[in-house]
Amino acid sequence: MIPEFAQQNVKRTKGRYDVSNQLFSRAEELMPGGVNSPVRAFNGVGGKPVFIAGASGAIIQDMDENQYIDYVLSWGPMILGHAHPHVIKSVTERLALGTSFGAPTDMETYLADILCTRHKSVEQVRLVNSGTEATMSAIRLARGFTGKKGIIKCDGCYHGHADSLLVSAGSGLATGGNPSSAGVPEEIAKLTHVIPFNDSEALETLIKENQDIACFILEPIAGNMGCIPPQNGYLTKVREICTKYNVVLIIDEVMTGCRVAYGSAQEIYNVEADITCFGKVIGGGMPLAAYGGKKEIMQKLAPVGDVYQAGTLSGNPLAVSAGCATLEMLPKEAYTKLNDISVTIVKEISNILTHHNIVHSTTQVGGMFSVFFQENAPKNFQEISKLHVAKYSKFFHKLLDNGVYIAPSAYETCFTSLAHDADMLNLTFKAVELAAKEL
């Protein structure tokens, strides 16, 4: 059932955020920064966050009854749109049977089967509760498997907030130093080596110089510094190098997994990871993530192997049912449709900005896209211009005031869903037109 507010066209009480502002003041008293995850505080774009009352399909409504066409989608998971009837039904039915048992359930095997079927490189999976847990555990597994300590990541890529990965991180940390967070011991940060994204030569040079590298962890399409796709041949070369030097290749598909294609980014670029991390879409908006790979590596995990990793709520029945229900709605054809939606959006936004003589570039893969306010789309973190960041914040607020909610940071990608229909797109383009005029 679609709530009444979502059945109407997007409705505005333009520029009024009174209830959200009041709620934020109280939240700031009780929670650091008033939020439970930093980017939500709007520090990247200035201003105060809107508080969300509910959502349906591609529309999200705040506590002042402003409605927005949502291109954040809970930072990626809501690929079907919000409150999809099939997901709601599955979770509700499951809920009546109890919320957590700390013992195996059949649905966990079903979800594992779905993930293994979709991904050639994944023979076994372990379910966890967040992307952070997936990447952190994947790194421990790679270290346990190889007996080596060093890890490599790319500048501007974000892999969650485990200590080892808070080095030159993207997303909410894109403006930070090294390590990106206080509280990360230098001794731990030193084990993390950083190279530019889209630079396979840097990878090979670093591995040649260092005998102690356990793994290279990589976002196949960077999504935490805006959407930056891999250049032609980059992932193939990365795979070759990791194989040649016996370095475990961890492809972090927490964002891209089951979002950009049926078989994720690995299908698009024809590359196979040793370990793959999933999150976001596979949990359908519930706390669920996973990591998986070849049996030979996964068998190192306890209880069969000696790499320990566990969780009271791992494979939680509600989260698993939301994930399975979401993936059931995503056959191969769904990704063609999603890609078409994103292509239309990016093309029309670009037309409007060009019409207004606004320097920009765009990137897009499947259900992810970005608009950069610079002539050439960046290929790595260093190429993101300060001008883009400043202009993006203005663009964000103009869109917000006109009923379109894009990522509240220049360093984040935007997402599309299957619920973004032609009407939503037309309303989006009207808002972009208004924003472009004022820019």
Ligand SMILES: Cc1ncc(COP(=O)(O)O)c(C=O)c1O
């Ligand atoms: C590529 C990638 N890896 C890992 C994470 C961490 O996931 P979570 O926020 O669920 O801990 C994120 C979060 O945005 C991500 O984009």
